[in-house]
Amino acid sequence: MPSLKDLKNKIASVKNTRKITKAMQMVSAAKLRRAQDAAEAARPYAERMNAVMGGLASSVGTSASAPRLLAGTGSDQVHLLVVMTSERGLCGGFNSTIVRLARAKANELVAAGKTVKILTVGKKGREQLRRDYAANMVGHVDMADVKRVGYVNALTIARDVLARFEAGECDVVTIFYNRFQSVIAQIPTAQQVIPAKFEAAAPNALYDYEPSEEAILADLLPRGVATQIFTALLENGASEQGARMSAMDNATRNAGDMITKYTTIYNRSRQAAITKELIEIISGAEAL
């Protein structure tokens, strides 16, 4: 049985923890709103981009002259997995779900005899993947200094990925991130960016193209990769904050439960002590 003092200390410490988790939850809520706004603001660009590229891609098709970013290198031997995670922990299962998905994909590819290369964005994913795939890591993008994800960040990653593709270091590039659905639901998503995949769109044959369709497509495809990475980063940012918010909400509630439990024990033992003292006094008086 812990002493009264121990219990009192315990309650005080849990109360402090609750204050911290509560504060973190509120910070995440504010950040989440900002992240959602950013994702919202980026949507028109990504949507138009995809619509136009989808149209172009279906009219250029997979002819021999199609750019390599669309048609692929003709092999799918080397896969580059870009795993996007957060820089900080305390966000529930956010990082683990992405890493689990990436690991499953990597295992599957290795089993199929493919070569897997991993590029990590964000510290947490690197830490988790390093255990099993240290030899497959080809690079890491540090996002610790990035306060607000900008297009520039996406561009840096895209250039890195494109340079590797052009240098023939990889044939297929897939990005892993969490798609934001709601505060309690984030969906780990794998998205193939190279060769580019589009939903079958009707060719927008009505348009005049300046310069040619192929030239525009060749110009747009690298931008498309950057746009997809940017969208993924934004979704990931919103998901991270959402995940942290619900994780901290749970933590706050657990701390509250713990405080109630310990307070009950504390009161009981206090009462027990008082009763014991009374019994001692009474039996002392009777003995006289």
Next chain:
Amino acid sequence: MAGTLQFDLVSPERRLASVVASEVQIPGADGDLTAMEGHAPTITTLRPGVLKVVSAEGAKSFVVTGGFAEISATSVSVLAERAVPIEELNATLMDQLIADASEATAVAVDKDAADKAMADLVAMRAAAGF
């Protein structure tokens, strides 16, 4: 006054403008063009340059780099990788744009196009008088 068309300018990060315009001057990769109501549907890539929109509220100019414009009879949407209102343009920003472009040139596959974009930027810098 001639008819009007819906003009949208979006960058990856946000929507910069959405106005009803009477004409839009676009720095196309194959040469500048002006879109007015009833323009033939066209998709063109952009070269770095100045995009000018004339609307009921007056003319507004933006400096754009990279991207493309989608023109139809009733609307123009410009998707620019970077777009800055011309009032916000200054020497530092210009230098930054040029630095970005030279970075892009270093990794570009199509050297010709990258060099051309670079030359356009330098020309724009000179024209802006910085």
